[in-house]
Amino acid sequence: MEKYILALDQGTSSSRAIVFDGHGQTKAVSQKEFTQIFPKPGWVEHNPMEIWSSQASVIAEAITSIDINGLNIAAIGITNQRETTIVWDAETGTPVYNAIVWQDRRTSEYCDSLKRDGRTDLIRSKTGLIIDAYFSATKIRWILENVPGARQKAEEGKLRFGTVDTWLIWMLTRGEVHVTDVSNASRTMLFNIHTLEWDQELLALFDIPASMMPQVKSSSEVYGYTKTTLFAHEVPIAGIAGDQQAALFGQMCTEPGAVKNTYGTGCFLLMNSGERPIMSSNNLLTTVAWKIGDKVNYALEGSIFVAGSVVQWLRDGLGIIKSSSEVEELAASVPDNGGVYFVPALTGLGAPHWDQYAKGSIYGISRGTTAAHIARAALEGIAFQTMDIVNAMQKDAGITLKELKVDGGASRNNLLMQFQADILGTSVIRPKVTETTALGAAYLAGLAVGYWESLDHIKSQWGVDKEFTPAEDTEVVEDLKKGWSDAIRRTLTNK
Numbered sequence: 348m349e350k351y352i353l354a355l356d357q358g359t360s361s362s363r364a365i366v367f368d369g370h371g372q373t374k375a376v377s378q379k380e381f382t383q384i385f386p387k388p389g390w391v392e393h394n395p396m397e398i399w400s401s402q403a404s405v406i407a408e409a410i411t412s413i414d415i416n417g418l419n420i421a422a423i424g425i426t427n428q429r430e431t432t433i434v435w436d437a438e439t440g441t442p443v444y445n446a447i448v449w450q451d452r453r454t455s456e457y458c459d460s461l462k463r464d465g466r467t468d469l470i471r472s473k474t475g476l477i478i479d480a481y482f483s484a485t486k487i488r489w490i491l492e493n494v495p496g497a498r499q500k501a502e503e504g505k506l507r508f509g510t511v512d513t514w515l516i517w518m519l520t521r522g523e524v525h526v527t528d529v530s531n532a533s534r535t536m537l538f539n540i541h542t543l544e545w546d547q548e549l550l551a552l553f554d555i556p557a558s559m560m561p562q563v564k565s566s567s568e569v570y571g572y573t574k575t576t577l578f579a580h581e582v583p584i585a586g587i588a589g590d591q592q593a594a595l596f597g598q599m600c601t602e603p604g605a606v607k608n609t610y611g612t613g614c615f616l617l618m619n620s621g622e623r624p625i626m627s628s629n630n631l632l633t634t635v636a637w638k639i640g641d642k643v644n645y646a647l648e649g650s651i652f653v654a655g656s657v658v659q660w661l662r663d664g665l666g667i668i669k670s671s672s673e674v675e676e677l678a679a680s681v682p683d684n685g686g687v688y689f690v691p692a693l694t695g696l697g698a699p700h701w702d703q704y705a706k707g708s709i710y711g712i713s714r715g716t717t718a719a720h721i722a723r724a725a726l727e728g729i730a731f732q733t734m735d736i737v738n739a740m741q742k743d744a745g746i747t748l749k750e751l752k753v754d755g756g757a758s759r760n761n762l763l764m765q766f767q768a769d770i771l772g773t774s775v776i777r778p779k780v781t782e783t784t785a786l787g788a789a790y791l792a793g794l795a796v797g798y799w800e801s802l803d804h805i806k807s808q809w810g811v812d813k814e815f816t817p818a819e820d821t822e823v824v825e826d827l828k829k830g831w832s833d834a835i836r837r838t839l840t841n842k
Contacts, residue, residue, distance in 0.1 A: 350420070351421065352422055354367060354425075356785040357426070360380055361378050366410065367785075371809075375409045376782075377408035378405060391450045392446060393431070395514060407577060417578030417579055421583075421793065422569075423582055424586030424790070425788055427590060428448070431449050432483045433513075435517075436505060437504075437522075440522055443497050446514075450694050454480040469552075471626070474536050475533065476634075479701065479703065482536035487553065487555050508555075509525070512527055516571065516584055526587075527564070528587035530593075532563045534634065569585045569795055570587070590609070592787070594784040596636070606619075606751055610757035610760075612653075614654040615650050616650075617647070619646055622645070633646075647743055657689070658671045658725065677723075679723075681719040681720055681723055684711075687710070687724040688728070689710075689728040693707045699739040704840045734828075748773050752776050752777075752778065753767070754778065755784075770819075775815040777814075778810065781812070
């Protein structure tokens with residue numbers, strides 16, 4: 348009987364299930380969008396039950412589309428939107444509040460107060476993270492402080508916290524397994540990346556009972572077995588990694604210095620920094636990439652909050668395109684940006700600026716500016732933000748980037764990828780399988796159950812779809828960089 352690996356890719360805007368075969372090829376994909384909830388400006392929520400139901404329905408659709416069942420699935424790997432915070436009742440399994448999404452900014456003021464109290468170095472030295480509303484700790488605290496009865500229940504040991512991986516495993520195992528992996532744990536602002544344990548001092552600082560926290564495991568081992576009606580047979584759940592770490596693994600960036608950029612709702616650049624964490628002096632995050640067996644890999648990370656979502660805004664906010672796929676053609680209809688720069692700080696600015704109060708801005712508009720120039724500037728804004736992070740990584744790690752591996756939805760945009768190569772002055776490589784996030788989760792799960800015998804076996808499967816090499820004149824590139832740095836300078840509030 349032929350066996351497959353099922354990867355669950357639970358993202359910010361949709362749930363996906365992908366079935367991979369032993370060659371790392373996609374056999375079936377199912378995807379379902381779910382509701383984005385914006386109760387107030389700067390607040391972003393998801394319904395945890397809708398996350399689960401959308402994930403359950405795509406699992407069923409993916410496996411039935413190729414007429415297989417649980418017996419054909421060797422293991423399940425899970426990858427997920429990180430930092431998004433869910434708190435639920437341990438007895439009933441009912442969430443006490445909506446999931447507070449990584450993009451949510453409601454705890455910004457509390458983060459400011461932590462900085463004023465001089466907590467920056469403490470948190471950074473233990474977690475590798477900067478203090479920001481982005482991470483889970485302040486979101487958990489907000490739920491405990493603001494949901495009636497939540498604090499008392501938590502103190503009584505009756506509430507559970509989880510990032511989305513933890514929530515899905517809880518649902519898949521009917522509440523039997525409460526776990527996460529080191530990569531997701533390292534995004535909570537509560538996890539000590541040196542000891543690889545929940546940090547008691549930080550739990551006390553945020554006033555979060557330790558009983559809420561999941562058990563932290565490696566990224567590749569059998570955590571438990573499915574108990575749901577989705578599968579007639581128990582299927583091992585054997586791989587977990589946060590979406591960006593999973594993409595780093597799926598891109599086979601397993602050597603120190605290898606870098607990938609995932610162009611999704613936001614952009615996330617990760618550089619494998621090997622078995623020791625590099626503490627950034629350029630406002631990047633230090634994070635756990637994965638743990639396989641006893642071996643831990645770390646990464647430097649830079650996050651861009653708005654990437655693909657700027658194209659959604661051109662569609663829904665400005666109405667200059669009807670579907671996201673039209674943006675490349677519109678942007679390519681003009682030879683250059685016409686002097687227009689778009690800093691897409693629609694939810695603040697991430698690395699390396701970390702300005703949570705910055706607002707999006709478009710500079711250089713003239714009477715001759717058209718929708719095409721704005722579309723082009725929006726795409727270029729994604730590439731410029733990537734360049735800022737690459738520069739910071741090179742400084743931190745003391746190495747020069749040889750190539751950038753790319754994946755995610757917007758990596759299919761050839762105009763953007765070519766501009767990215769031009770502006771970086773280095774090759775941009777798009778792999779044959781762009782589902783690298785899901786593939787990374789599949790590889791981690793498959794390794795745990797012996798579906799793939801080794802890392803070398805997996806590496807032999809990775810292939811290039813297209814390589815973009817720098818083509819633009821260096822003088823033109825330098826002028827563009829100057830225009831961008833001017834636009835950033837004007838946008839920052841924390842100058």
